[in-house]
Amino acid sequence: MAEEGTLARVGHTDVRDPIGEGHPTCRLRDVLDRVGDKWSVLVMNLLGDGPKRYSELRRSIEGISQRMLTLTLRSLERDGLVERTVTPTSPPRVDYALTPVGQTLSVQVSGLIAWAEEHRPYVATARARYDDGSANVSEIRPGQ
Amino acid sequence: MAEEGTLARVGHTDVRDPIGEGHPTCRLRDVLDRVGDKWSVLVMNLLGDGPKRYSELRRSIEGISQRMLTLTLRSLERDGLVERTVTPTSPPRVDYALTPVGQTLSVQVSGLIAWAEEHRPYVATARARYDDGSANVSEIRPGQ
């Protein structure tokens, strides 16, 4: 799925699955791709607090480009996870909100985020330990 | 983070955060990257059923290359999420298992997967509807 000449969709495999019919891997791939791109979860999480305008999202996320915000939003909209509401006023106004189903996903996402916050110190320590002791071999349990 | 000349680590930002100190975005990025790569979650999920050998994982995942399996496993090990046990027998044997903390993550992952399975039909429908009606403009609520 390359950029076909215009704003392309964010990641996400198509509805047809690439490997085989009911292969368990494929079922999973769907969500993982949905949650796996760089911005979707961040956007979903923000929208979890309530509807927001395009510009609000843009400011809140900080590192995101217009391109990626639009791409992410479109993709979420396509999957029925967020709803886009255009108010064609003088400077146009567009609001985004989680759909009911989108909210159920955002609950899962929150769980993930909670896990992250709780275990970040552990992971940081583990990484330091790993990166440190990568040279010596004493972790293969010498006396066994 | 490019491939530095050898098997490089899978995704994952470093411990230092790239934007700013306590920026909320960065906290999240940690997990999202962990869960966001193509194979980590699949591996964690398999290991959720109990320890498995390298070759078992390889067969179970189907589309994965040796390279990516090793990369993923190393990365998970580095973060203290899986434990690697080498048995230096004649044909070497290596087992991988979730650590206690790894199991807590796998619980979150399961939630995500459950969500996926439950809402896949909805998402598929939403996509079809979106892709279909992309041409006409009647969704901007003409009568408002």
Added chain:
DNA sequence: CTGTATCCTTATTGATACTG
């Protein structure tokens, strides 16, 4: 069996400029 090293292709993201 369990990896590692390379090379190569493609996917993803960012920067920038421009439009209704």
Added chain:
DNA sequence: CAGTATCAATAAGGATACAG
């Protein structure tokens, strides 16, 4: 304000060959 179009850079992933 809320996008879209292009182009360029990078990162991720796969294929293949080789090694302990």
